[in-house]
Amino acid sequence: MGSAVTHAPAREGLAEDSVPRRGPAHSARPSASARRGRRENLAGYLFMSPWIAGFLLLTAGPMAASLYFAFTDYNLFDAPRWIGLDNFSEMFADPRWRHSVRITLWYVVIGTPVKLLAALGVALLLAQKRRGQAFYRAAFYAPSLIGASVSVAIVWKAIFSDDAIVDRTQQLFGIGAGGWTGDPDLIIYSLVALTVWQFGAPMVIFLAGLKQVPRELYEAADVDGAGKLRQFWNITLPMISPVLFFNVLLETIHSFQIFSSAYIVGGGAGGNACGPADGTMVYTCYLYVQGFENSRMGLASAMAWMLLVAVALVTAVLFWSQKRWVHYEEGGR
Amino acid sequence: MQQGGNVERRTILKAAGASLAVAGLGATATACGGGSGSGDGTVTIRYSWWGADDRAERINKTIALFEKKYPKIKVKTDFQPYLDFWKKFNTQASGGNPPDVFQNAIGFLRKYDAKNVLLDLSEQVKAGHLSMDGFRAGLDKFGEIDGKLLGVPVGSNSMALVIDKPVYTRAGVTAEQGWTWDDFHAAMARIRDRTGRAGDSGMYGVMYLYDLYLRQNGKAFFTETGLGFTEADLTEWWTRAEKGVKSGVYADPRKVAQIKPKSALSAELAGSEFTWDNFTVRYTSEGKSEYGLAPIPTTDGKKTGQYLGSLMLSASKRTRHPEEVAQFIHFMVHDPEVAKIMGYDRGVPATQAQYDAYQPTDPVNKAIAAYEESLVKAGVLEPITPHPGGADICESAFLRIAEEMAMGKRSVDEAVKQFFTESKTALAG
Numbered sequence: 001m002g003s004a005v006t007h008a009p010a011r012e013g014l015a016e017d018s019v020p021r022r023g024p025a026h027s028a029r030p031s032a033s034a035r036r037g038r039r040e041n042l043a044g045y046l047f048m049s050p051w052i053a054g055f056l057l058l059t060a061g062p063m064a065a066s067l068y069f070a071f072t073d074y075n076l077f078d079a080p081r082w083i084g085l086d087n088f089s090e091m092f093a094d095p096r097w098r099h100s101v102r103i104t105l106w107y108v109v110i111g112t113p114v115k116l117l118a119a120l121g122v123a124l125l126l127a128q129k130r131r132g133q134a135f136y137r138a139a140f141y142a143p144s145l146i147g148a149s150v151s152v153a154i155v156w157k158a159i160f161s162d163d164a165i166v167d168r169t170q171q172l173f174g175i176g177a178g179g180w181t182g183d184p185d186l187i188i189y190s191l192v193a194l195t196v197w198q199f200g201a202p203m204v205i206f207l208a209g210l211k212q213v214p215r216e217l218y219e220a221a222d223v224d225g226a227g228k229l230r231q232f233w234n235i236t237l238p239m240i241s242p243v244l245f246f247n248v249l250l251e252t253i254h255s256f257q258i259f260s261s262a263y264i265v266g267g268g269a270g271g272n273a274c275g276p277a278d279g280t281m282v283y284t285c286y287l288y289v290q291g292f293e294n295s296r297m298g299l300a301s302a303m304a305w306m307l308l309v310a311v312a313l314v315t316a317v318l319f320w321s322q323k324r325w326v327h328y329e330e331g332g333r
Numbered sequence: 334m335q336q337g338g339n340v341e342r343r344t345i346l347k348a349a350g351a352s353l354a355v356a357g358l359g360a361t362a363t364a365c366g367g368g369s370g371s372g373d374g375t376v377t378i379r380y381s382w383w384g385a386d387d388r389a390e391r392i393n394k395t396i397a398l399f400e401k402k403y404p405k406i407k408v409k410t411d412f413q414p415y416l417d418f419w420k421k422f423n424t425q426a427s428g429g430n431p432p433d434v435f436q437n438a439i440g441f442l443r444k445y446d447a448k449n450v451l452l453d454l455s456e457q458v459k460a461g462h463l464s465m466d467g468f469r470a471g472l473d474k475f476g477e478i479d480g481k482l483l484g485v486p487v488g489s490n491s492m493a494l495v496i497d498k499p500v501y502t503r504a505g506v507t508a509e510q511g512w513t514w515d516d517f518h519a520a521m522a523r524i525r526d527r528t529g530r531a532g533d534s535g536m537y538g539v540m541y542l543y544d545l546y547l548r549q550n551g552k553a554f555f556t557e558t559g560l561g562f563t564e565a566d567l568t569e570w571w572t573r574a575e576k577g578v579k580s581g582v583y584a585d586p587r588k589v590a591q592i593k594p595k596s597a598l599s600a601e602l603a604g605s606e607f608t609w610d611n612f613t614v615r616y617t618s619e620g621k622s623e624y625g626l627a628p629i630p631t632t633d634g635k636k637t638g639q640y641l642g643s644l645m646l647s648a649s650k651r652t653r654h655p656e657e658v659a660q661f662i663h664f665m666v667h668d669p670e671v672a673k674i675m676g677y678d679r680g681v682p683a684t685q686a687q688y689d690a691y692q693p694t695d696p697v698n699k700a701i702a703a704y705e706e707s708l709v710k711a712g713v714l715e716p717i718t719p720h721p722g723g724a725d726i727c728e729s730a731f732l733r734i735a736e737e738m739a740m741g742k743r744s745v746d747e748a749v750k751q752f753f754t755e756s757k758t759a760l761a762g
Contacts, residue, residue, distance in 0.1 A: 076427030077448035095751065162591045182587035184742050267593065276590035277737040292420050294726055294759070295427070 069301035076295050087302035097303075099278060100286040103188060107282060108255040111192040116247055119199040123206035124232075137207070144200030153194070153264035157181055160190040160265070181265060184279035191280060194261050202247040209243030210236070238327040245326045249318055256311050259284040283307055374405055376654050378661060381411040382436035383418035385594075387618045388678050395671045399664050406657050414594055419725065426450045429651060434658045436679075437484045437647040439475065444722040445647075446478055452648040453481040457659035464663060472683045475643050475717075484645030485662050488680025491639050491708055492541050493610040494627040500604040501625075503528050508627035510711050514546075517630040521582045524604045531584035534597035534606040537574030538735030540728045541642075542607040544718055545629055546570070548638030553718045559760050560727075561718075564749050571738055571745045578739045586739040595619060609642065610701050611680045617697045624697065626704040639708060640717040644679045677701045726759035 045052070070087060072080035091097050126137050146152055160166050162179030170176050180186040213236060221231045237244075259282070266280030274285040281289075283303070291300030382392065389412055396408045411432065413421060419441075425431045431450060445451050457463045465473045468486065476484030494508065501507070504527040506520045521532025536542050544554035553561040577583040584603040598606040599620025605627070616624050629637040646665060648658045665671055669690030672682045677698045682688045693699045708714055730752060738748035 075448075076423070077450075096755075162588055178585070178587055179591050182589075182591035184737075184740050267590075276587065277740045277742040278733070292424060293416075293729070295423055 066301040066304060069298050070305050071302070072298045074296075074298035074301075076297050080298060083298070087299045088306070090299065091302060091306065096278065096281070097286060100281050100283050103279075103281060104256065104258070104283040107188060107191060107195075107258060108252060110189075111195045112248070112251045112255050114192065115196045115199050115251060116202055116244075118196055119202040119247070120206050120244075122199065123203045123210060124236075126203075127207060127210040137204075141200035141204055144198040144203075147194065147198035148260065150260060150264055153261045156190065156194050156261070157265045160187075160193075182276055184275065184277035187266060187275050187279040190265060191258065191261055194265070195255065195258070202251060205243055205247055206240065209240040213239040241326045242328060245318070245322050249315065252314060252318065253311055256307065256314075257284060258282050259288070263288070375407060376405060376657050377407040377409055378434060378652070378654055378657055379409045379411065379432040380434050380661070381413075381418065381422065381432040383415045384412055384436075384678075385414070385615055385619075387615060388412070391675050391678055394674045395665065398668070398670055398674070399661060402664065403657075403660060406661065408661070416729065426649070431649040431651060433652040433654060434646055434648050434661055436487075437476075437645045439484075439643065439645075439717065440720045440724045440728065442476065442478050442483050442647075443720060444725065446481070446483055447722050450650055451481075451483040452650045452652060452655060452658075453483065454485065454648060454659060454662070455482040457655060458482065460656070460659075462656050462659035462663065464667065467667070467684045467686055469681075469683060469685055469688060470641060472641070472643060475641075476645050476647070484647045485666055486643040486645050486683040487666055488611070488675075488677070488683050489641040489643050489705070490609045490611045490680035491641055491705065491714075492545060492607060492629060493613075493704060494605050494607055494629065495598060495610070495613050495616060496605040496625050496627050497598060497601070497603075497620075498623045498625045500524060500528050500530060500622070501627075504604070510628045510707065511634050512628065512630050513634055514630045514632065518577075518582070521577070521604075522580075525581050528604065530601065531603045532582050532605065533577075534584045534603035535578075535586060535589055535735070535739065536583070536607045537571060537577075537739065538732045539607050540731045541609075542629075543570060543731070545638040546632070548715070548718065549632040549636050555719055555721055555724060555727075557719045558721055560753070560756055564753055567749045567752065568745055571735065571748060574735070575738060575745055583739070586736055590736070598624070609680070610704050611677050613697050613701060614676065614678050626700050628707070635713075637708075637711075637713045638715065639713050640715050642680075642717070643683065681705050721760055723756075723759035723761075727756040730755045730759065 069080055071082060071084055073083045073086070074080035122140055126133055126140070158164055160180040162182060164179065167176055167179050177183060177186060180190045217235050217239070218231055221235060226234070262274055262280040262282045262285050266275030266285070274281040274289070284307070287300050287303045287307070290296045290303065380396070382388070384392075389410075392412075393410065396410065400406065400408060412418070418436075422431065422435065426445070426448070437445075442451070454463060458465055463485070465482070465485070470489065472486045472489055475486045476482055496508070501524070504520075504524040506523055508517075508520065524530060524532040540554060547553050547562050547566065552566070555561055574583065578586065584597050588602050589597045592600040592602065596606060596608075596612075596616060596619065597603045599616045599622075601620070601622070607629075610626055613624050613626060629639060631637055646662045648655065648662070652658050666682075666684055667686055669686055672687035672691040675682070676691060676693070681701065682691060693702050734743070734748050734752045734755070737743045737751075738745060743751065
């Protein structure tokens, strides 16, 4: 009690510090200004309340619940039953889970670098001053706007299926494979192609990065007689490395979360959920199958948290590695 | 800006209170919107089923008929392909929002009864809103589990070999009641050799066919509580399958995977397919050829192991209109006009009245009627295999793992092991 009483005036004084002093005549003001501050705060929180409510009800709440479910056996109908770490040990022992991890890692490891290389390559071409560049920029960017949609995934499936355009082109060269979407080993590459095709978003970021590189560095290099390749390696790459880092980070995290394209290209309606012989059973697909097909929400929650931990680890490694290869202009090192 | 901590806390509390109030208002608003009764006593019930477009067309016609007869009841419909239907249903049911009435099958009765989803319709029978009289062949007992009436059969069907008739003619193959598995395999090879098309679409992954094979040998796919066969049994079944895929007797699974949801038979990848006899209706609307029915091969020249299966209508326990739902089911299983519209799309009508009302005139439905009659004449029908909870998950695992084996992603031994592991988990849960 006593401490609370002595505490309050001290706080008032603190608040008073933040407003300009107007002399001793205004000794009654502090509490008034504090009150106005409070009112402003209240208004601020009120305006924020839709967001706060959304965050608590739709994000924080469900996340806390799923953390709890991860340690339970929960089939959606009966009350969750606490089983400790059983979900995790079951997960690690499940060959289908290991398959989904393998296939997801493969997708990330192949898809992300190829996509970024394509984005950087095209960005380099588009950074040059030529006529009609604005048109090309828009044209190359467009796929990344629509690429994540269900309709494109359906088109993709059609393009890569038996006797469709890709297969026919292959047949011209005598290497017809009977369609990628029916082949459990090839179908994942149609997904890689789909993500690479959406290189527009990282490309735009690369473009912005390229514009930031000071001209005089190239001029100096020209004077020193450095060739184009040398200039790219010693000037462009180090100068855009922060942008490159940002893109690597973003695309890696994004790739881990692949779902809709795998689900749709891999089957969707009427067949197995994710591909012939689990060919596109990526991590999130398997999570979905366990949760919604097999009604094992506890296990699915455990899988979701496992994914979060894995992505966090990869992100941490990337951040740690940036000391070695990312070059910041001023004091960033 | 520096502010007192206690002030902030109070503000947050107020803000939280305000947002909770807002959320509360939102919830009330939704609750009002979700109500399915309106002032004039009109009631809306939701009805979902699985199937394809041709079934949807027929069902919509029967609903129009129902709404005319019961102007106070409106029916909202929804349908998906089989697997998607159950995913959606499961999610809706667990969220406490299942459709009021829905298509069901025996494999799901125990599962959803255990989860408290299914309405015991016997109350409605007692109240006189639904009659269980006039069913054929003991079908009125099909939806009864532990004394509760959980589903009302709309039709009966049996497993059959659906064939592409011109292909069979070209290959010079005929199938007669009592033919053996050796005859069958010889016929499949002959179709491959003479027509260049695979004989069969992939029988090794069809749980309901393997069940018949097991029953011919004194076993069954399920017992009351688990699997009714051993790893050695399945190894034998899939070893034969692996050979058949390699030699082209069975359709290339990579091609079959790509034409889904169309069937391998109507996509002309295979000359025949084991499935329920009423699927002939769907294949006829899907494919270009003429389709017929052939008997199930036997082990001893006699016993096919067959039984009548059935699609049913079930009601959800949470429905607010059990009476209207019962009236709806009654109409759908007893009204003769409904039978004329539905034909044999969901099997041969379950009630005698509907059976008599529909006289098939087209070759497809005639063939189904003849097939069902031939089974009765041959006296091969036996009691159905039990379906423990989790049977549905076993069925889709069986199909998927068989596909993995056929595509060479797993050896037969690995596939068998994987199936036993997965089904053990499914049947325990």
